[in-house]
Structure formats: structure tokens, C-alpha cells
Amino acid sequence: MTPFKKIVICGVGLIGGSFALALKKSGFKGKILGLERSPDILERAHALGIVDQTGLSQEETLRDADLIVLSVPVAQTGNALKMILPYWHDGLIVSDTGSTKTDVVAMARDVLGEKIAQFIPAHPIAGSEMNGPEAAVDDLFVGKKAVIAALPENSRADVERLADVWERCGAIIHHLTPENHDTVFATVSHMPHLLAYGLVDYVANHPKSDLFFQYAASGFRDFTRIAGSSPEMWRDITLANRKQLLVELDAYLKEIELIRDLVDKADGCGLEKIYTNAQEARMNWLNAIENPEKKKMN
Structure with missing residues (x-):
């Protein structure tokens, strides 16, 4: 070559x-x-x-x-x-x-x-x-x-x-393909950035912002790390993939509405079911996809 x-x-x-x-x-x-x-x-x-x-x-x-x-x-x-x-x-x-x-x-x-x-x-x-x-x-x-x-x-x-x-x-x-690429990354990359920016902006504009940031710890830091990325770059990405991102955001909002309803009803079993499914899916992702690919490089 x-x-x-x-x-x-x-x-x-x-x-x-x-x-x-x-x-x-x-x-x-x-x-x-x-x-x-x-x-x-x-x-x-x-x-x-x-x-x-x-x-x-x-x-x-x-x-x-x-x-x-x-x-x-x-x-x-x-x-x-x-x-x-x-x-x-x-x-x-x-x-x-x-x-x-x-x-x-x-x-x-x-x-x-x-x-x-x-x-x-x-x-x-x-x-x-x-x-x-x-x-x-x-x-x-x-x-x-x-x-x-x-x-x-x-x-x-x-x-x-x-x-x-x-x-x-x-x-x-x-x-x-370019089309499949944008569908995939709207969900696993672009939407996480949007959510991280949104949460930090919400806290920053809250009347108790100083108090909240004073006690924010590892969970907040880990979830919002990507909100430290370039605003210019992510503005362009968000607008460039807005059609597919809106589809995924609308679907995710339904998930948030479901979780809100479970919280409102104090439905511990329903919440635990969602949390367990998410935990298992994340572990499967790490064990079946992420970790094996890293081992290929060793």
C-alpha cells in the first residue's frame, strides 16, 4: 500500500x-x-x-x-x-x-x-x-x-x-452508510451531549445555583463531563443532525414521562424494573462490545 x-x-x-x-x-x-x-x-x-x-x-x-x-x-x-x-x-x-x-x-x-x-x-x-x-x-x-x-x-x-x-x-x-451513521449517533452521542448541556444550564440558572454546585459530586461530574466540550462544535452538530435528533428526543421524552409517572405514583417496582434493565444493558454493552474491542488492540 x-x-x-x-x-x-x-x-x-x-x-x-x-x-x-x-x-x-x-x-x-x-x-x-x-x-x-x-x-x-x-x-x-x-x-x-x-x-x-x-x-x-x-x-x-x-x-x-x-x-x-x-x-x-x-x-x-x-x-x-x-x-x-x-x-x-x-x-x-x-x-x-x-x-x-x-x-x-x-x-x-x-x-x-x-x-x-x-x-x-x-x-x-x-x-x-x-x-x-x-x-x-x-x-x-x-x-x-x-x-x-x-x-x-x-x-x-x-x-x-x-x-x-x-x-x-x-x-x-x-x-x-452516512444515513446509518447519523441515526446511530443521534442517540448515543448527540443526545447525551444535549442532555448534559441542558442539565448544567438548568442548574446554573436555578435560584439556588450556588448551593447546588457546592454539593455537586461525582455523579453530577461524570454525567455532565461532556458539557465541557466546545459549544460552537456541538451547536453545529445539533443543527446538522436536528431531524434525526428530534426523532430520538421525542422518543426519550416519552421515557422521561414514564419515569415521572412512576415517581409520582411511588411505584418502586416499576422504577426498579427500568433501573435493572438499564444496568443489565449497560453491562452487556461493556462486556460484549467495548471490552472485547479494546482487547483486540493488546
Whole structure:
């Protein structure tokens, strides 16, 4: 398999920066460059060893790249692709790391037209509530899923090359269609973030907010950890996947209404049944899916 020689990462924060550090740790011999909104961010990334060089023009950075990874807020995908177009060539592969896929594919088709065959949507299932180059680590993707949502136009060889670089980062490759991806992650990723943000906002606006935060402990901290994530990024994700997210939210509200009714009726047996089912489902998930995949990496 032909190795990439020049990789450009648009957005060298947590995900993009960790991708670069992981590749370097794996022994990647090519050049890794970055593009950022702020020269200061790029300088910080260079100081941290994420990118190999700074002070280059956009043309110098993008020219002759054979892999470009867009690690930008999903709403910026179209603009990022327009920026790349003048430097497009036949051997180029472009991918992304966005948390939604159908909207990203729609933007890519609109901007790229017949060049869409060279765009391969992807989503590493890893993260942190921290942001910026300083949050990047070289083991973020170890034992984590990386979903490739390949398009019918993508060549098998290009998909395999992209999968190979993610495997070099320690990721376990999974494949979903863009549509299935968005249905799945509306439930297990996007809705949990929405709920965490909502709970913290509720407590922050409560008349007894100071008192509540004073006594908030591990349960509150663990449940709301992801509310420390980038508001800009999650605003875009929420709006990008709003159609599927609304479907899942409406279904979840029915579950909350059921639990509220059981609390109102002091129905301990009903509550315990739900809690037991949830506990068993979570343990089955950990034992049957999460833990075995981590063992594959050992």
C-alpha cells in the first residue's frame, strides 16, 4: 500500500492534533502540515510537535498534499472544501472527522461535483471535553472506533489507504452508510451531549445555583463531563443532525414521562424494573462490545 507523503490537517485541535501525534508515534515518515484560522494556534501546534512547519502560505501548505483531513466544525466543511479546490489533483484523498455525515456529504457533493470520488467521509469515535492543540494526545484513538462512511463513488483502494492511517493511530475500523451513521449517533452521542448541556444550564440558572454546585459530586461530574466540550462544535452538530435528533428526543421524552409517572405514583417496582434493565444493558454493552474491542488492540 502506497504510504502518504504529505498530510495536511485543517484544524489542529483535539482531534486533528491527536491524529498528527498518533501518526508520528506510529513511525509515519512523511510531512504533516496544518491550517488554522489563527497563526497563533498553528504556532502553538508547531511548538507541541503536532505540525512540522509553520509560516507557509496557504498554497505552499496545500500544494502536492496527498491526504487532507478536515477537522473543522461540520458547518465549515463546505468552505474548507472550496479553499482546497484550487490545489486539487488526481492523487489527492480528502476526508473529515465530523460527527455528522449526511450533511457533510451533501456539502461535499455541492462543492466538489464529479470530484466527490476523492472525498471519503470518516468519524473517529473519540474525544474529550478539552479543546485546542494543548488537548491533543498521541493515544486518543487507541482501541477506539473510527467509522468510515464511504460513498459509492469512492474507490476501494482509497478507502483502504484511509483505513490504514487510522489503524496506524490505533483505531478499530468500522463501516456505516452516512444515513446509518447519523441515526446511530443521534442517540448515543448527540443526545447525551444535549442532555448534559441542558442539565448544567438548568442548574446554573436555578435560584439556588450556588448551593447546588457546592454539593455537586461525582455523579453530577461524570454525567455532565461532556458539557465541557466546545459549544460552537456541538451547536453545529445539533443543527446538522436536528431531524434525526428530534426523532430520538421525542422518543426519550416519552421515557422521561414514564419515569415521572412512576415517581409520582411511588411505584418502586416499576422504577426498579427500568433501573435493572438499564444496568443489565449497560453491562452487556461493556462486556460484549467495548471490552472485547479494546482487547483486540493488546
